[in-house]
Amino acid sequence: MANTTGLVVAAVRRAIGGGNRPADLELEDIVQAVYLKLVRNDCRLLRTFDPERASMSTWLTLVARSTAIDTLRRQRPTMALVDEDTPDQQMPNAEPTRIDLPLHSLTARQRLVLTLLFDDDRSVPEAAEILGVNEQTVRSTKHKALERLRGYFRTHEGGTEDPNTGQSNGDDPVTKGVQN
């Protein structure tokens, strides 16, 4: 009889293995968190599984891994505050300034490629593997996305750019955007 425990434990172990795992956070705790998430609210998440749309193993691996990552992320800030002997006055209190970007002017794949490369610090080969495409496709998608952003700033902020070097002058809206 098939058993989900092996799959869930393997997925959780892979999610937490190799990293700086908090000492007090055991594998069993996270496995239990996965099962709790599945059965919470009268098995609400479990009942969303649709075997006609996705395979059970992929679905369960996805749930287990995302739950493990989420659980670890919630633990790590606390651990960091405890471990790092940082004086209070050096802790950043202010919310960093957020910039409105025309995210809807990018395709979903362009947003995902920029997120993988910039937010997650993935390499181009890794992003290509994740998206199931070749590396050239990732580079091309990234190039088009950045071009759209440049075009948006040129149009809406009125900045100028040296067409030969590709570098912007002192009134570059991109620079303004970073400073704002």
Added chain:
Amino acid sequence: MTYEEDKLKSIWLARQQDPAFELVDENAVAAWLDDGCPENEAVESSLASNRPLREAVSAIRLDGNQAANEFVPEGTRQHLLAHVLEAFQPKLANSERSPVIGSIGLRMAAAAAAIVVAALGFSFGRVAAPATNQATNDFVAVVTFDMLTEDDNLDSILMGTALAIDIMSEGDAQ
């Protein structure tokens, strides 16, 4: 990386997250993975805005979904539910149950049982005892207040009580 790209990266990292993008469920993402990650606006938007889900997908793709090889799926929700409940059962059994709550439950049960026994005893007692009680009460009234003067009435009252036996035996002795 050009200078321009560096600045664009800084802006990108400082961007305001847009919550307006549609969020898809795990089924859609799992199906997308099973299909080899074809372009899918909804799934890729969700992945771009949901970090835990994106990291899970990245890990699955980079690991080759090796964890899935340890499992033989049977394909139905009922099977999965049964497996999960089976796996979860020991955890439920081992989960801590408050001893205070347990003792309160036992005490409540004992109190309820005591009330039921008392109520039954009261009911049966009322059904079985009215004649005796009535006779005893009448005798007490006679003795206390000297209400009755006729011997017949007194005898009829005494016959209903245990006192009649004593009085009769005293009369025989005399």
